[in-house]
Amino acid sequence: MLEMAILGLLNEAPMHGYELRKRVLALLGGFRALSYGSLYPALRRMREQGWICVQDPADVSRALPADAPPLTGKRGKVVYALTAEGKERFQELLTEGGPEAWEDERFGVRFAFFAQTDVDVRLRILEGRRRRVEERRDGLRASLARTRERVDRYTLELQHHGLESVDREVRWLSELINSEKVDRPAIDRGSDES
Amino acid sequence: MLEMAILGLLNEAPMHGYELRKRVLALLGGFRALSYGSLYPALRRMREQGWICVQDPADVSRALPADAPPLTGKRGKVVYALTAEGKERFQELLTEGGPEAWEDERFGVRFAFFAQTDVDVRLRILEGRRRRVEERRDGLRASLARTRERVDRYTLELQHHGLESVDREVRWLSELINSEKVDRPAIDRGSDES
DNA sequence: GTACCGTTGTATCGGATCGATATATCGCAC
DNA sequence: GTGCGATATATCGATCCGATACAACGGTAC
Numbered sequence: 001m002l003e004m005a006i007l008g009l010l011n012e013a014p015m016h017g018y019e020l021r022k023r024v025l026a027l028l029g030g031f032r033a034l035s036y037g038s039l040y041p042a043l044r045r046m047r048e049q050g051w052i053c054v055q056d057p058a059d060v061s062r063a064l065p066a067d068a069p070p071l072t073g074k075r076g077k078v079v080y081a082l083t084a085e086g087k088e089r090f091q092e093l094l095t096e097g098g099p100e101a102w103e104d105e106r107f108g109v110r111f112a113f114f115a116q117t118d119v120d121v122r123l124r125i126l127e128g129r130r131r132r133v134e135e136r137r138d139g140l141r142a143s144l145a146r147t148r149e150r151v152d153r154y155t156l157e158l159q160h161h162g163l164e165s166v167d168r169e170v171r172w173l174s175e176l177i178n179s180e181k182v183d184r185p186a187i188d189r190g191s192d193e194s
Numbered sequence: 195m196l197e198m199a200i201l202g203l204l205n206e207a208p209m210h211g212y213e214l215r216k217r218v219l220a221l222l223g224g225f226r227a228l229s230y231g232s233l234y235p236a237l238r239r240m241r242e243q244g245w246i247c248v249q250d251p252a253d254v255s256r257a258l259p260a261d262a263p264p265l266t267g268k269r270g271k272v273v274y275a276l277t278a279e280g281k282e283r284f285q286e287l288l289t290e291g292g293p294e295a296w297e298d299e300r301f302g303v304r305f306a307f308f309a310q311t312d313v314d315v316r317l318r319i320l321e322g323r324r325r326r327v328e329e330r331r332d333g334l335r336a337s338l339a340r341t342r343e344r345v346d347r348y349t350l351e352l353q354h355h356g357l358e359s360v361d362r363e364v365r366w367l368s369e370l371i372n373s374e375k376v377d378r379p380a381i382d383r384g385s386d387e388s
Numbered sequence: 389g390t391a392c393c394g395t396t397g398t399a400t401c402g403g404a405t406c407g408a409t410a411t412a413t414c415g416c417a418c
Numbered sequence: 419g420t421g422c423g424a425t426a427t428a429t430c431g432a433t434c435c436g437a438t439a440c441a442a443c444g445g446t447a448c
Contacts, residue, residue: 162223
């Protein structure tokens with residue numbers, strides 16, 4: 001979800017939309033795209049929610065002067081910044097460690113701000129994510145075992161490639177989990193299988 | 195695009211929506227989801243287009259009898275089958291080898307029906323796809339080289355993981371391309387670099 | 389200096405898709 | 419017989435993308 005991405009980036013520094021987009025693209029490593037068609041409506045929503053505000057609205061006050069046929073006119077940069085509520089909201093998001101945090105759409109953004117996330121929450125999310133991806137892997141394995149020999153080479157190849165991808169992600173997550181546990185070697189919770 | 199997925203699966207056998215969904219999920223290896231919210235509107239669109247039709251509309255004729263408050267009522271299975279135009283449309287899609295065929299959204303589905311695709315078209319799509327993914331890889335590499343040492347461990351880890359993913363896909367595509375060329379060792383077009 | 393072009397920048401529109409939800413039937417276990 | 423999970427159709431609101439339009443700025447080729 002790009003709400004958190006916007007909040008997180010604006011938390012580092014005020015920014016205008018265009019730069020926000022480039023930063024998100026770089027941050028997520030090209031995973032998710034973030035088009036203008038979602039960015040600007042999102043900014044509007046968040047402004048209405050009171051999480052962000054517009055700095056130096058010199059030119060912005062000119063926006064929508066109730067005339068100008070196709071809504072054009074001299075438009076200046078619109079720099080957004082977090083409000084107090086916005087900072088609060090971001091901190092709140094950082095503490096969430098439920099299933100939403102490890103689903104496909106949000107995990108990337110969630111992970112991108114791990115440096116500002118508590119260790120316990122980090123571990124919960126990583127382990128939840130790993131369970132989730134393992135489920136998918138097992139489903140793919142079963143499906144592949146069932147349909148093998150019954151489908152053409154390309155279908156097989158596609159499913160095999162997909163399986164290897166999720167397999168790789170599981171290993172990646174396991175390494176991350178290990179490294180988290182090494183950095184903080186079981187002080188309180190004694191439950192560490194393996 | 196699920197238009198092609200539906201056409202391709204119905205080309206194998208008539209089917210109802212629920213099974214169509216399961217088959218697409220298995221076919222794409224869990225890459226793309228295909229929810230009911232997109233499946234049923236798509237089926238409606240395609241029926242209006244004349245590509246698919248409903249077999250045995252015994253119960254279907256009861257659908258929407260202009261009353262029944264919340265639109266419920268005894269509904270039976272709705273089995274869809276390809277029309278002549280539908281088969282034609284599918285064959286037409288199979289011959290397309292332009293950029294649409296190797297963009298993220300469509301490549302998976304396109305590839306799933308490679309067995310029914312001409313060798314030349316297969317090669318064009320695979321090479322187009324590889325160029326596309328190589329571009330992304332190079333972009334990520336540059337971005338990673340630029341921001342290295344300036345970002346935290348997790349951002350770096352995320353970008354690194356993403357880079358390895360696209361790198362893997364490039365290698366996968368290269369193997370596929372090679373194997374295509376071995377199977378059909380340069381009969382006509384003499385242009386084979388490497 | 390001016391004509392051109394790529395980048396920066398804001399914004400909307402239509403369409404595709406998702407997630408949640410509602411409803412109903414069927415088979416099977418207990 | 420009662421409950422439950424799988425089968426099955428369908429819609430709703432919200433989100434997001436891709437394409438597109440518009441405009442100002444910066445460089446550079448001539």
